Amino acid sequence: MPDDFPVGSRVCSSCGMFFKKHGHFNTEQVPLVNGDNPYFDGVDLFQGIQKVSKDTPYKYMGVYFNPIIDIDKNREVINREAISRANRLFKSELSGFNLVSAFDSLIVGYLRYYWFLDFSLKDIKALSTAIKEIMRSNGIKHPFMSNDFLHLPRKYGGRGFTNIKQEFMVYKITTLLKFHENIKFSVFIGDDFDLYKNSSIMVPPPSRRYDTACHYASELGFELSFAANGLWTVTIPKVDDDNVTTYTVYSNNENAEQSDKMSSIIKHFTNLQLYKRVKEEEVGVAKKRLWRRFHEHWIHWIKGWTHIPAHIEATFWEAVLSLLPNRMSLVHRDASSNADRRCRLCASADESIEHLVGGCTGMNKFGRITRHDMVVTEIIKSLIKRYKIPNITNFKAPIFSNSLKENNQTIINVEILRDVCFKNTDSIQNKPDIVIIDKVKHIIRVIDVCIPFDGNMLFRQHEKLLKYDYFKKHFKNQYKDPDGRSFDVQIIPIVIGAFGRIITKEVPHTEKDITLTIKSLKDCLSLLPLPETEKVHLFKKLPRKAIIGTILSLQSWTQKFKAS
Numbered sequence: 001m002p003d004d005f006p007v008g009s010r011v012c013s014s015c016g017m018f019f020k021k022h023g024h025f026n027t028e029q030v031p032l033v034n035g036d037n038p039y040f041d042g043v044d045l046f047q048g049i050q051k052v053s054k055d056t057p058y059k060y061m062g063v064y065f066n067p068i069i070d071i072d073k074n075r076e077v078i079n080r081e082a083i084s085r086a087n088r089l090f091k092s093e094l095s096g097f098n099l100v101s102a103f104d105s106l107i108v109g110y111l112r113y114y115w116f117l118d119f120s121l122k123d124i125k126a127l128s129t130a131i132k133e134i135m136r137s138n139g140i141k142h143p144f145m146s147n148d149f150l151h152l153p154r155k156y157g158g159r160g161f162t163n164i165k166q167e168f169m170v171y172k173i174t175t176l177l178k179f180h181e182n183i184k185f186s187v188f189i190g191d192d193f194d195l196y197k198n199s200s201i202m203v204p205p206p207s208r209r210y211d212t213a214c215h216y217a218s219e220l221g222f223e224l225s226f227a228a229n230g231l232w233t234v235t236i237p238k239v240d241d242d243n244v245t246t247y248t249v250y251s252n253n254e255n256a257e258q259s260d261k262m263s264s265i266i267k268h269f270t271n272l273q274l275y276k277r278v279k280e281e282e283v284g285v286a287k288k289r290l291w292r293r294f295h296e297h298w299i300h301w302i303k304g305w306t307h308i309p310a311h312i313e314a315t316f317w318e319a320v321l322s323l324l325p326n327r328m329s330l331v332h333r334d335a336s337s338n339a340d341r342r343c344r345l346c347a348s349a350d351e352s353i354e355h356l357v358g359g360c361t362g363m364n365k366f367g368r369i370t371r372h373d374m375v376v377t378e379i380i381k382s383l384i385k386r387y388k389i390p391n392i393t394n395f396k397a398p399i400f401s402n403s404l405k406e407n408n409q410t411i412i413n414v415e416i417l418r419d420v421c422f423k424n425t426d427s428i429q430n431k432p433d434i435v436i437i438d439k440v441k442h443i444i445r446v447i448d449v450c451i452p453f454d455g456n457m458l459f460r461q462h463e464k465l466l467k468y469d470y471f472k473k474h475f476k477n478q479y480k481d482p483d484g485r486s487f488d489v490q491i492i493p494i495v496i497g498a499f500g501r502i503i504t505k506e507v508p509h510t511e512k513d514i515t516l517t518i519k520s521l522k523d524c525l526s527l528l529p530l531p532e533t534e535k536v537h538l539f540k541k542l543p544r545k546a547i548i549g550t551i552l553s554l555q556s557w558t559q560k561f562k563a564s
Contacts, residue, residue, distance in 0.1 A: 169216035170266050173224065176213045177232055222266070234266070315551045315558075316499070319353050324554060325561060327351035344561065356557065357498035357550050358453030366556040371549025375449050375496065375542055376418070376433045382534050383416055383436065413440050422474065432468060436529065442481045443488045445527065446471050451546050454497030458509045461518050464493035466511075492527045493519075498550040500543040 210226060217224035223235040315324075327341050328350050343351040345362025356363055380395045387401040401414035415437040422430045434447040446468050452460045468491045476486035496502060502521040509518045521542075525535045 169220055172209075173213045173216055173220075174266060176209055220266075236266075312548055312551045315555055316547065319357075319499070319551070319554055324353065324558060326353060326356060329353070354453045354455065356554065358451075358456055363553055363557065366560075367549065367553030371498075371546065371553060372433075372449060372451055374545045374549050375451065375494070378541055378545055379434060379447065379449070379494070379528070379538065380416065380418065382528075382530055382538055383434075386530050386534065387414055387416075414438050422471070430468075430471070430474075432471070437479065437487075438529065442479075442485070443490065444475045444479060445490045445492055445529070446475075447492045447494060447528075449494045449496075451496055451498055451549070454499050454501035457495050457497055457501065457503055458507070458518050459511060461493045461495045461503070462509050462511050462514075462516050464495070465491060465516050466514065490527055492524050494521070494524055494542070496521065496543050496546045498546060500547045502543055 214224050217234075221237065223233075225233045225235075227233070327339060327344070329352075330339065341350045343349055343355060343360055343362065346360050348361075349355045349359065360368075377395050380399070384392050384399065389399060389401055392399060396418055398418070398420070399416040400412050401416075403411050403413055405411060415435075417435045417437070418433065419431060420435060422435075432446045432448045434445075434449075436445040436447070438444070448464050448468060450460045450464060471491065472489040475489045479487040481487065503518060504520050504522075506520055506523065507518050508515055510516075522535075522539060525538055528535065528538075530538070
């Protein structure tokens with residue numbers, strides 16, 4: 001940032017900005033020295049102004065809290081004022097991250113004063129609805145990857161007002177802590193900026209506010225107690241523990257002005273608590289658009305996965321919340337958009353997350369085949385371990401388990417074949433992922449792996465069972481034991497959702513008037529010639545491999561198209 005940063009009158013006139021320096025407002029050009037804290041329409045601008053140029057300084061301003069609000073006005077007037085300011089902001093020349101940052105700060109500031117003025121949750125939700133309408137009418141889209149803003153609607157890329165009740169309760173509690181400590185609460189009063197003045201007032205909290213705060217604290221999962229002389233105590237359980245036995249006690253006994261710190265502690269705790277409940281299916285999962293019906297099927301891998309790579313989890317949630325820059329997500333974020341929705345890779349369907357992770361052939365070059373091979377290789381490794389076959393480095397070549405006869409003749413007991421095409425007259429699509437030919441137990445296992453979109457799993461397993469049913473006849477004719485009996489043949493479809501969903505129970509499924517029994521993943525793994533511990537290992541490992549493969553392919557795809 002240069003030492004002298006000129007703020008021109010063009011900026012002020014375009015969106016009603018007022019800039020304060022040394023206690024004075026001015027709509028004319030004001031030179032700001034590095035380290036000053038300017039204002040935008042009563043909202044603090046943070047100091048980290050980036051990419052400043054004299055021609056377009058307004059495009060790179062960020063903002064911080066506290067809009068100027070006249071508390072003498074009634075609620076309807078304050079509501080209209082908030083909506084008017086938001087509308088001016090959206091029509092201003094601010095852009096990108098700075099526009100969103102300004103909007104978020106403006107709304108957060110109003111919410112804080114609403115809680116101070118004892119507005120109801122109904123009032124705040126009314127403001128939320130009005131702001132969403134303003135965004136739609138202005139065609140606003142949230143900048144890609146800026147998803148840390150709680151107060152932005154989800155369709156614009158933020159976390160939305162879906163958690164507004166929790167925020168409401170937290171601020172009710174922390175505001176009361178400030179009152180209880182007898183800290184003065186600063187409110188800006190005055191209709192006209194020329195008559196601007198700062199007044200610090202103190203409103204004694206009525207007893208009902210104490211009752212309300214304690215009630216909200218219990219709903220959020222912690223205890224709140226008050227004592228004389230402005231002292232309070234907050235007891236917060238440790239979120240990580242399933243059986244809560246560890247508590248952390250915070251108090252302002254030693255420092256009578258800890259409510260700012262306590263606000264961040266309470267918000268951190270409640271956010272952790274909500275996130276944990278989301279992962280354990282009760283609260284947020286049902287709201288996830290893609291997984292509304294599937295949470296009981298994928299939750300198993302999250303519970304056992306204690307060290308999820310951060311970049312995997314981040315892209316994972318961005319994908320299921322439609323925050324990636326695929327065309328369907330971008331259209332959903334901008335209700336007025338008439339953009340082309342066709343897939344840029346194959347043009348065979350709309351460019352949705354469902355299509356990209358499950359049905360797009362163009363994703364092969366972005367890691368879709370690699371994802372499939374990761375799962376197949378994991379099964380091959382378990383089979384090698386089971387048959388104790390040493391010195392295997394090429395998992396794609398045929399693998400043999402041998403034994404020696406008394407005359408030192410080598411006998412092949414088990415063949416493990418990968419991606420081998422079996423020629424016959426019935427079908428040309430006869431290249432299963434793994435074929436295990438056990439010549440000791442006279443059994444052949446045909447294993448085929450499929451990783452479709454999570455909502456398409458029953459259809460794909462049905463398809464696999466039909467596709468390889470002819471193998472039973474083919475192998476029974478080709479392989480016979482010394483007594484002339486045909487080998488037993490098992491078809492084992494391993495179907496796992498791209499985002500980790502699995503089939504948990506046996507169900508009938510009908511396609512084209514053909515009804516087959518769809519098996520659970522656990523039942524399919526039970527058919528593999530593996531010890532029980534290895535089956536449990538695969539049950540946990542394979543969905544994770546599918547998820548990692550999906551996320552890596554989406555990240556590779558995003559790098560190519562994020563600027564499109």
